[in-house]
Amino acid sequence: MPIRPVLQLGDPLLRQTAVPVEDPTARDIRIMIQDLADTLAHWRSTTGYGRGIAAPQLGVLRRVVFLKLPGAEPWPLINPEIIERSAEKIIVWDACLSFLSIFMQVERHRQVTVRYQNLNGETLEFEAGDDRSLSELLQHEIDHLNGILAIDRVGDVKTICSREEFEKRYRDASPYAIAPATIES
Numbered sequence: 001m002p003i004r005p006v007l008q009l010g011d012p013l014l015r016q017t018a019v020p021v022e023d024p025t026a027r028d029i030r031i032m033i034q035d036l037a038d039t040l041a042h043w044r045s046t047t048g049y050g051r052g053i054a055a056p057q058l059g060v061l062r063r064v065v066f067l068k069l070p071g072a073e074p075w076p077l078i079n080p081e082i083i084e085r086s087a088e089k090i091i092v093w094d095a096c097l098s099f100l101s102i103f104m105q106v107e108r109h110r111q112v113t114v115r116y117q118n119l120n121g122e123t124l125e126f127e128a129g130d131d132r133s134l135s136e137l138l139q140h141e142i143d144h145l146n147g148i149l150a151i152d153r154v155g156d157v158k159t160i161c162s163r164e165e166f167e168k169r170y171r172d173a174s175p176y177a178i179a180p181a182t183i184e185s
Contacts, residue, residue, distance in 0.1 A: 002035060002038065003038050003039050003042040004035050004038075004039045004058045004059075005058075005059075006039065006043070006053070006057050006058065006097045006098055007056070007057055007058070007059055007098055008098055008099065009096075009098055009099035009149065009151070011059075011098075013056060013059050013061065014056060014057070014098060014144070014147065014149060015147045015149075016056065016061050016147050017061075017145070017146055017147050018054075018055060018056050018060075018061045018062055018063045018064075018144075018145040018146075018147075019061055019062060019063065020062075020063050020079050021062055021063055021064060021078050021079055021117075023121070024078040024079070024117040024118065024119060024120070024121045025119065025120060025121050029062075029064065029078065029119070030119065032055060032058075032060055032062065032064060033064065033066055033076045033119070035058060036053050036054075036055065036058065036064070036066035036076075037066055037068065037074055037076075039053060039058065040052070040053045040066060040068055040097075041068070043097050044068070047100060049095060049097070049100060050068075050097055051067060051068065051069055051070075051137055052065060052066065052067040052068070052137050052138075052140070052141045053065070053066050053097060053141070054066075054141045054142075054144035054145055055145075056144050056145065056147075057097060057098055057144060063078065063079045063080065063145045064076065064077070064078050064079075065077045065080055065116075065138075065141040065142065065144075065145070067137065067138075067141070069134075069137075076118070076119060077114070077116040077117075077118075077141075078116060078117040078118065078119070079116060079117050080114050080115070080116035080138070080141075080142055080145070081114065081115055081116070081142070082112045082113070082114055082138070082139065082142055083113050083114070083115045083125070084112065084113035085109040085111070085112050085113075086109050086110045086111040086112070088109070088110040088111070089107050089108065089109055089110060090107070090108055090109075090110050090136070091105050091106070091107055091108075091155065092105065092106060092108055092133065092136045093105055093166070093170055094106045094136070094140060094150040094153070095150070095163075095166070096140070096149065096150050096151075098149065099149075099151065100163060101162060101163050102151075102160055102161070102162060102163065103160070103161055103162075103163060103165075103166040103170070104150060104151065104154045104159050104160045104161070105154070105155060105156065105159035106136075106150055106153035106154055106155060107153065107155050108135065108136040108139050108140075108153075109135065109139065110129060110130065110135060111127065111128065111129040111135055112127075112128050112135050112138060112139060113125060113126070113127045113128075114126050114127075114128060114138050114142070
């Protein structure tokens with residue numbers, strides 16, 4: 001399957017709300033998920049970043065997210081929605097394949113419960129927390145489906161920094177420390 005271009009910050013499609021998928025078992029959904037998987041794998045291998053990607057980042061306004069955490073099976077989520085959020089919040093480093101040159105700190109809920117459909121059309125629920133920083137990742141990707149970007153969630157603009165400064169100062173204490181960066185500036 002082809003590696004698709006990832007839309008970059010400023011593209012108006014990133015600010016659109018994605019529409020629900022009517023048939024999660026449809027062939028076009030499987031093809032889109034493969035495109036998401038291939039594109040994410042490409043970014044991961046060339047930059048060292050990328051744990052998830054949302055269909056709107058490829059210019060497809062459908063409610064589909066694809067996650068690939070190190071050491072875990074690929075995980076497509078169709079029509080994901082956060083149905084429960086913890087009252088407790090955390091401040092985390094965030095970045096995005098749609099603007100990988102900047103990093104920022106954002107506020108997220110420590111735990112969320114997500115309802116989604118799988119490729120068989122089954123509806124499932126999953127509670128995500130600190131393990132593998134899954135809660136913040138799911139919030140980030142589901143935000144994409146609603147036209148919200150991590151930059152919109154910055155609590156303190158003074159935390160915004162370049163990728164180079166993030167690498168030098170903060171990477172080792174972030175979820176991005178799992179894989180080394182191979183970015184050539």
